Amino acid sequence: MNKWEHQDERDLLALLEAKTYDMLSREERASLGAHISRETYERWRRLQLLARQSLKVGAGAQLKPDPTILPSLKTLMASRTRVKGPAPRLTLPLKKKPFRRQLSVYQAIAAAAAILFAIHISSNHWKQDVGLHAYPIFADSTSSSPQQIMLQDEDSVKDDSVLRLN
Amino acid sequence: MKQPGIFSENQLNEQPDELLMGLIRHGNEAAFEILYQRYSLKMLHYFHKMLGSQEAKAQDFLQDLFVKIIEKAHLFNPEKKFSTWLYTLAGNMCKNEYRSMQVRRILTHSDEWEQLCGKDPSPEVLMDQQQFEDSLDKALRALEPIHREVFVLRYQQELSIREISQIVQCAEGTVKSRIFYALKKLSARLCVYHGLIKD
Numbered sequence: 001m002n003k004w005e006h007q008d009e010r011d012l013l014a015l016l017e018a019k020t021y022d023m024l025s026r027e028e029r030a031s032l033g034a035h036i037s038r039e040t041y042e043r044w045r046r047l048q049l050l051a052r053q054s055l056k057v058g059a060g061a062q063l064k065p066d067p068t069i070l071p072s073l074k075t076l077m078a079s080r081t082r083v084k085g086p087a088p089r090l091t092l093p094l095k096k097k098p099f100r101r102q103l104s105v106y107q108a109i110a111a112a113a114a115i116l117f118a119i120h121i122s123s124n125h126w127k128q129d130v131g132l133h134a135y136p137i138f139a140d141s142t143s144s145s146p147q148q149i150m151l152q153d154e155d156s157v158k159d160d161s162v163l164r165l166n
Numbered sequence: 167m168k169q170p171g172i173f174s175e176n177q178l179n180e181q182p183d184e185l186l187m188g189l190i191r192h193g194n195e196a197a198f199e200i201l202y203q204r205y206s207l208k209m210l211h212y213f214h215k216m217l218g219s220q221e222a223k224a225q226d227f228l229q230d231l232f233v234k235i236i237e238k239a240h241l242f243n244p245e246k247k248f249s250t251w252l253y254t255l256a257g258n259m260c261k262n263e264y265r266s267m268q269v270r271r272i273l274t275h276s277d278e279w280e281q282l283c284g285k286d287p288s289p290e291v292l293m294d295q296q297q298f299e300d301s302l303d304k305a306l307r308a309l310e311p312i313h314r315e316v317f318v319l320r321y322q323q324e325l326s327i328r329e330i331s332q333i334v335q336c337a338e339g340t341v342k343s344r345i346f347y348a349l350k351k352l353s354a355r356l357c358v359y360h361g362l363i364k365d
Contacts (some may be wrong), residue, residue, distance in 0.1 A: 007217065009257050013342045013346045013349075014342070016349070043353060044349055044353055047349060047352060047353050048321065048349055048358065049362065050298065050302075051302060051317075051349075052321040052322075052324075054213060054298060054299045054302050055211075055302070055318065055321050055322035056321075056324075058296075063210060063211060063214060063221065063224075064207065064210070065206040065207060065225070065228055066225045066228075066229075069225070069228060069229045069232070070199065070206075070208070071228070073198070073202065073229070073232050073233065073236065074195055074198070074199070075244070076233065076236060077190075077195055077198055077236050078195065080193070080236065080237075097210050115185055155361060156268065166268055
């Protein structure tokens with residue numbers, strides 16, 4: 001394929017499909033003249049018209065879809081629909097419930113009981129279990145009065161043991 | 167998109183292909199039947215020309231094509247044109263067939279051209295439209311698949327250059343170039359019909 005054909009055949013196709021040689025403008029003819037004769041142009045034009053006529057859908061009336069195709073396709077479609085079940089719901093997935101709503105009353109009671117038990121464990125009684133009251137440092141009665149003991153959180157362990165000793 | 171089952175049959179008939187595909191995805195048989203009626207004849211002719219005028223094979227391919235539509239409906243992008251997608255599927259089926267059957271090799275070794283371009287065709291042969299159609303079939307079969315495809319899409323299916331470029335996935339200029347090349351080749355191969363073509 002030479003350079004001219006590569007560049008201009010695209011435009012030539014449009015001309016061939018639209019115009020006879022006689023309908024071409026002077027410029028169009030001039031652009032073609034040096035490369036394509038009138039005879040060649042008309043032959044190509046006639047060929048594409050004949051091809052179009054010959055190939056046109058319906059030209060060969062004897063060619064029709066096999067009548068068994070559609071029923072078999074519908075059967076296939078029905079079977080696929082049955083296997084897959086109903087169409088999926090086009091809704092967003094449910095949001096997760098808030099944590100509070102997921103707890104039942106019994107779970108809430110159990111949780112509260114567990115918390116109270118933990119507080120109980122961390123309070124005074126554990127010291128007796130491990131015997132801390134036996135050590136003198138915890139028995140220093142001058143460190144604070146009973147009223148102060150009630151207000152002090154951080155020193156409650158030590159002072160509480162003093163109270164008990166007194 | 168509207169949900170299936172809300173259209174009457176008459177309303178369905180008026181719906182665009184793309185919407186029908188959405189319904190087919192949800193298993194709507196009526197929508198499928200309408201789409202089949204719209205395209206089955208066209209696609210049968212397309213396969214007939216693309217596969218060397220073998221009617222049985224064209225019928226098989228037609229069925230396979232619509233099976234693909236059922237099975238691959240979820241792959242169709244409703245924002246794109248349905249016919250473009252359909253012809254792309256059909257074109258790919260033909261290409262696979264060419265590969266598997268090596269049709270090109272068989273056809274290019276055919277000696278039918280010598281008979282076709284004989285020196286002294288009878289006037290009856292020249293003027294016989296059916297004969298011309300048969301010869302055109304043979305000439306098309308001898309073309310490269312890429313040239314045959316665009317030629318059939320343009321002159322049989324009457325698609326625009328733009329649509330063809332989307333189907334074959336190349337530039338519009340390339341499509342024009344291929345069609346023109348096919349036309350030139352056919353003109354050379356249908357040399358016995360120059361008298362007829364000359365009018």
